[in-house]
Amino acid sequence: MTTIRLTNSKTRRKEEFVPLDPANVRMYVCGPTVYDRAHLGNARPVVVFDTLYRLLRHVYGADHVTYVRNFTDVDDKINAEAQRRKALGRPETLEELIRERTEETIAWYHADMDALGALRPGHEPRATEFIGAMIAMIEGLIGRGHAYAVDGHVLFRVRSYKDYGALSGRSVDDMIAGARVEVAPYKEDPMDFVLWKPSDADLPGWDSPWGRGRPGWHIECSAMSYELLGDSFDIHGGGLDLQFPHHENEIAQSCCAHPQGQFARYWLHNEMLQVEGKKMSKSLGNFFTVRDLLNKGIPGEVIRFVLLSTHYRKPMDWRRGTVTAARKELRNWWFATEEVKLAAGADDTFVDALADDLNTSDAINRLRELYKAKEFSKLRASANLLGLLLPGTDPWFRPKVDDLVRGKVESVFALRQRVRAEKDYVTSDFLRAVLEVAGVTVADGKNPTWIASFAGQERGWKKLAELSEDESERFVNFDSLASIARSRHVWLSSEIDSNNNLTDGHVVIVDEVPETIDVDLLYELVRVAGYDV
RNA sequence: GGCGGGUUGGCGGAGAGGUUACGCAGCGGAUUGCAAAUCCGUGAAGACCGGUUCGAUUCCGGUACCCGCCUCCA
Numbered sequence: 001m002t003t004i005r006l007t008n009s010k011t012r013r014k015e016e017f018v019p020l021d022p023a024n025v026r027m028y029v030c031g032p033t034v035y036d037r038a039h040l041g042n043a044r045p046v047v048v049f050d051t052l053y054r055l056l057r058h059v060y061g062a063d064h065v066t067y068v069r070n071f072t073d074v075d076d077k078i079n080a081e082a083q084r085r086k087a088l089g090r091p092e093t094l095e096e097l098i099r100e101r102t103e104e105t106i107a108w109y110h111a112d113m114d115a116l117g118a119l120r121p122g123h124e125p126r127a128t129e130f131i132g133a134m135i136a137m138i139e140g141l142i143g144r145g146h147a148y149a150v151d152g153h154v155l156f157r158v159r160s161y162k163d164y165g166a167l168s169g170r171s172v173d174d175m176i177a178g179a180r181v182e183v184a185p186y187k188e189d190p191m192d193f194v195l196w197k198p199s200d201a202d203l204p205g206w207d208s209p210w211g212r213g214r215p216g217w218h219i220e221c222s223a224m225s226y227e228l229l230g231d232s233f234d235i236h237g238g239g240l241d242l243q244f245p246h247h248e249n250e251i252a253q254s255c256c257a258h259p260q261g262q263f264a265r266y267w268l269h270n271e272m273l274q275v276e277g278k279k280m281s282k283s284l285g286n287f288f289t290v291r292d293l294l295n296k297g298i299p300g301e302v303i304r305f306v307l308l309s310t311h312y313r314k315p316m317d318w319r320r321g322t323v324t325a326a327r328k329e330l331r332n333w334w335f336a337t338e339e340v341k342l343a344a345g346a347d348d349t350f351v352d353a354l355a356d357d358l359n360t361s362d363a364i365n366r367l368r369e370l371y372k373a374k375e376f377s378k379l380r381a382s383a384n385l386l387g388l389l390l391p392g393t394d395p396w397f398r399p400k401v402d403d404l405v406r407g408k409v410e411s412v413f414a415l416r417q418r419v420r421a422e423k424d425y426v427t428s429d430f431l432r433a434v435l436e437v438a439g440v441t442v443a444d445g446k447n448p449t450w451i452a453s454f455a456g457q458e459r460g461w462k463k464l465a466e467l468s469e470d471e472s473e474r475f476v477n478f479d480s481l482a483s484i485a486r487s488r489h490v491w492l493s494s495e496i497d498s499n500n501n502l503t504d505g506h507v508v509i510v511d512e513v514p515e516t517i518d519v520d521l522l523y524e525l526v527r528v529a530g531y532d533v
Numbered sequence: 534g535g536c537g538g539g540u541u542g543g544c545g546g547a548g549a550g551g552u553u554a555c556g557c558a559g560c561g562g563a564u565u566g567c568a569a570a571u572c573c574g575u576g577a578a579g580a581c582c583g584g585u586u587c588g589a590u591u592c593c594g595g596u597a598c599c600c601g602c603c604u605c606c607a
Contacts, residue, residue: 029607032607039607041606043607044607045607075605076605077605165536168536168537169536169537170536170602170603174534174535174536174603175603239606239607240601241607242602243602244536244603245604272538273607277599277600279600279601281605281606282605282606283605309546311546314539314546315538315539315600315601317545319545321557322545325545325556326556328556329556329557359548361555362548362555364546364547365546365548365554365555365556368555423566425567429567432567432569441569442568442569443570444565444569445565445569445570451569451570
């Protein structure tokens with residue numbers, strides 16, 4: 001059996017992964033707070049842990065892995081949105097409006113993460129559905145002397161847990177010295193954190209032994225992981241920014257409430273995604289959503305590929321050029337493997353790379369070797385394990401050409417074949433340029449054909465008026481033909497930097513239509529394109 | 534201030550104490566009426582300063598710069 005090795009944040013070492021029960025490998029990952037569209041930073045752990053999930057299923061069997069990822073639907077930002085809607089005069093109760101908001105956000109989340117090829121976890125618990133479990137857990141903590149109730153609040157007594165800070169390598173005293181902790185009159189100690197807090201009439205609340213209130217942020221993960229996975233389970237994952245305080249507090253709560261258990265045995269943290277060298281975050285305003293990228297025509301599969309091209313424990317900077325390279329490579333793989341029969345299993349070297357602390361970058365490298373070696377069946381079976389080249393993927397790599405446009409292209413194409421037969425290469429080249437501008441690449445050779453062009457636009461050829469920074473979908477557009485005919489010019493535009501790389505900055509080349517091109521031909525083109533002359 | 538991560542060729546990005554990483558882009562060639570695609574070939578790196586070593590981009594120490602957490606955040 002494949003040996004999986006994982007870097008455990010708890011021990012700061014790469015360790016062999018040995019599950020408690022190979023027949024039921026259990027993983028919990030901190031999910032989103034469902035108040036808005038997921039940004040790209042949210043997508044990184046989703047894709048990373050989805051890949052781990054796929055690996056675990058591969059090694060232990062699909063029916064032997066339990067994956068839980070929560071939805072946090074108790075949150076001030078959600079409350080604020082519900083209150084905003086209430087203020088607009090909506091008749092529903094606040095609770096109903098909150099439910100409405102979280103329902104729509106969860107639907108977005110599912111749609112966006114599905115687009116990235118992420119499997120749905122086996123359990124997606126919502127905090128609001130586990131309030132009872134949280135209250136029970138809090139009562140247990142009070143009973144054991146690890147928590148105390150004051151004025152409708154319940155606080156966790158941090159000093160009562162001697163290992164507090166072990167995960168993130170901090171000591172309580174150092175943190176007090178840092179003095180960035182909230183001091184509140186009802187706290188015994190500044191480090192103590194909230195398990196339960198009171199809600200006023202404008203806020204959602206549940207009845208509890210301490211009055212109407214709502215849970216603190218950390219308790220939900222402790223309660224839900226206990227209910228669904230037990231007091232000891234294998235893997236707990238999340239973004240590095242959650243290591244402290246969220247995960248530290250989870251450990252304190254869970255270990256104090258269930259001292260007989262080990263809680264999570266392997267802690268995995270993914271490094272942050274950056275944009276322009278800074279962490280993507282709402283407060284910096286440098287975020288964009290997964291949906292934004294999808295709407296720009298970047299396929300989810302390509303986004304996934306980019307996210308997996310960097311090892312999960314390294315910071316990754318989102319850059320445009322990476323998308324272009326990823327798109328091209330994936331497209332090549334698709335063309336090579338689309339018709340191929342699946343191999344019995346994934347490539348061993350590939351699996352070994354993945355099993356070595358989820359080295360997706362190295363695994364992708366192995367895919368490149370398989371591609372080079374024309375081992376297409378193995379390539380596809382292996383890529384599937386990364387959530388790439390999956391059956392049923394929207395064929396983004398094949399430009400869509402509708403029948404009307406197809407007819408127009410065929411007409412011009414036929415026209416060009418005619419003049420080529422007559423060795424009228426001036427006209428032939430002109431028609432090639434015309435088609436290129438329209439987004440069609442003609443391939444001559446033994447069996448002349450055409451494709452709605454990837455190659456053309458990847459070389460930077462575009463219809464001038466349609467240049468836009470992030471436009472990347474390939475399409476056939478015949479609007480340009482009319483203007484060509486009218487002006488007798490072909491516009492070719494490319495993006496070239498000082499090193500002749502095709503990136504940003506626009507250079508416009510204007511080629512005059514050769515004098516020898518017959519005006520009647522131009523008019524015929526216009527008619528073919530469906531315009532009046 | 535405390536804790537943690539990063540710095541590799543034009544861009545992205547790995548492993549390994551000594552042999553070409555790889556991909557994208559570039560360049561040269563084959564092929565093509567031209568072009569595309571394809572194939573072949575090719576230049577280009579390891580922030581800085583020391584140390585260990587026969588030999589370090591890879592190990593150790595230090596410096597610089599960047600980033601994250603300590604406050605809701607994946």
